[in-house]
Amino acid sequence: MEFPPSRTADNIGQIKAFENHPEKLKEILRNIPNRSHFVILTHLCWAWGFQVFNLLLFLKKIDRYMRILVTGSAGKLGKVTVQELRNSGYTVVGADILASDTTDLILDIQDFQSVLAFTKGFDAIIHTAALHGRHVDLQYSRQSFVDTNITGTLNLLNACIKNQIRRFLFTSTTSIYGNALADDHEAVWVTEQLIARPRDIYDITKQACEELCRDFFEKEGMMTSIYRVGRFLPESENITLNHRLYRGLDERDGAAGLRLGLEYDFSSFEIFNLSSGSPFHLEDLIDIKTNPLPVIAKYYPEAIAIYQENNWSFPASIDRVYRCDKATEILGYNPKYTFTYLLNELGQG
Numbered sequence: 459m460e461f462p463p464s465r466t467a468d469n470i471g472q473i474k475a476f477e478n479h480p481e482k483l484k485e486i487l488r489n490i491p492n493r494s495h496f497v498i499l500t501h502l503c504w505a506w507g508f509q510v511f512n513l514l515l516f517l518k519k520i521d522r523y524m525r526i527l528v529t530g531s532a533g534k535l536g537k538v539t540v541q542e543l544r545n546s547g548y549t550v551v552g553a554d555i556l557a558s559d560t561t562d563l564i565l566d567i568q569d570f571q572s573v574l575a576f577t578k579g580f581d582a583i584i585h586t587a588a589l590h591g592r593h594v595d596l597q598y599s600r601q602s603f604v605d606t607n608i609t610g611t612l613n614l615l616n617a618c619i620k621n622q623i624r625r626f627l628f629t630s631t632t633s634i635y636g637n638a639l640a641d642d643h644e645a646v647w648v649t650e651q652l653i654a655r656p657r658d659i660y661d662i663t664k665q666a667c668e669e670l671c672r673d674f675f676e677k678e679g680m681m682t683s684i685y686r687v688g689r690f691l692p693e694s695e696n697i698t699l700n701h702r703l704y705r706g707l708d709e710r711d712g713a714a715g716l717r718l719g720l721e722y723d724f725s726s727f728e729i730f731n732l733s734s735g736s737p738f739h740l741e742d743l744i745d746i747k748t749n750p751l752p753v754i755a756k757y758y759p760e761a762i763a764i765y766q767e768n769n770w771s772f773p774a775s776i777d778r779v780y781r782c783d784k785a786t787e788i789l790g791y792n793p794k795y796t797f798t799y800l801l802n803e804l805g806q807g
């Protein structure tokens with residue numbers, strides 16, 4: 459059977475008709491001129507490409523059906539993380555020792571048997587529950603930090619192994635840089651490369667948890683990852699706004715960063731800083747330490763009048779700049795609730 463080179467649509471029709479008769483099909487293909495072969499091949503590539511595309515879409519959709527456990531769901535970050543994930547289509551269970559509208563499960567992470575029983579059937583855990591800086595001020599004992607932060611985290615990691623949960627995201631803190639932030643002459647440029655130098659029991663327990671996560675990544679093949687989040691304590695408008703220039707985090711940006719980490723397939727153990735951004739560059743570090751106002755005015759001239767109207771004070775000295783370039787490059791993290799955002803929101807009254 460011979461097909462003229464121009465009638466490729468007919469050729470394809472013929473081939474489809476002989477799909478279940480491979481011998482006949484081989485004979486037809488032998489008789490088709492080279493150009494038609496090319497067109498048919500292209501057609502098949504398109505068809506297969508389309509199937510692969512559909513499969514990828516399907517897998518992406520399945521991803522969204524991942525069941526996620528968020529610990530600390532009654533807390534500031536845990537609450538918005540539960541909301542962020544639910545809004546993105548995930549099935550989320552919030553766990554905490556305290557009841558709240560985002561807590562589905564009352565769970566004490568210090569109790570291994572409960573942790574083991576209640577973590578069955580999840581695909582990932584986002585762990586935000588902890589005692590933190592405020593509890594240092596409230597004079598919680600070192601033992602209670604070790605029990606909640608280290609034992610609680612280890613219980614969750616061990617339960618992950620037993621219940622075959624591969625993904626574990628740990629919320630650490632930028633406070634872990636501790637004494638590395640002390641510099642009399644210039645502000646410290648804080649990337650993940652800066653060596654952490656814990657200065658209190660909170661930092662010490664967070665560092666131990668980071669290392670536990672690294673150990674489980676390396677020895678147990680778990681996909682653990684670390685998020686050193688900046689400060690989002692409830693503070694005055696003025697302080698929150700000032701912090702948003704160099705060290706603050708809006709917890710909604712933190713939750714978005716955690717979601718991006720959840721969606722990333724890690725082939726190495728990674729640590730990320732998460733803050734709501736900063737306008738400063740390396741060449742500003744000396745000036746912002748000694749006299750930040752002209753530098754702030756250079757980046758945000760509109761801020762001067764808004765601060766005056768609201769009787770706010772600019773920081774007298776800026777000692778650090780938290781950088782999240784790594785999260786931006788690897789995870790696509792792009793904080794929304796920046797200094798500009800907050801200045802406009804608070805400035806409008």
Ligand SMILES: NC(=O)c1ccc[n+]([C@@H]2O[C@H](COP(=O)([O-])OP(=O)(O)OC[C@H]3O[C@@H](n4cnc5c(N)ncnc54)[C@H](O)[C@@H]3O)[C@@H](O)[C@H]2O)c1
Pocket residue numbers: 529530531532533534535536553554555556565566567568585586587588589590591606610629630631632633687688689690691
């Ligand atoms: N708030 C900040 O400025 C800040 C800064 C850096 C890092 N972090 C880290 O971010 C995470 C969240 O901080 P947050 O401000 O939302 O804290 P938060 O105190 O508002 O919430 C923590 C939650 O953990 C829960 N929790 C404590 N012990 C528990 C236990 N044994 N079992 C189960 N749940 C328990 C608490 O009930 C609370 O709801 C923490 O890991 C913290 O170390 C916070």
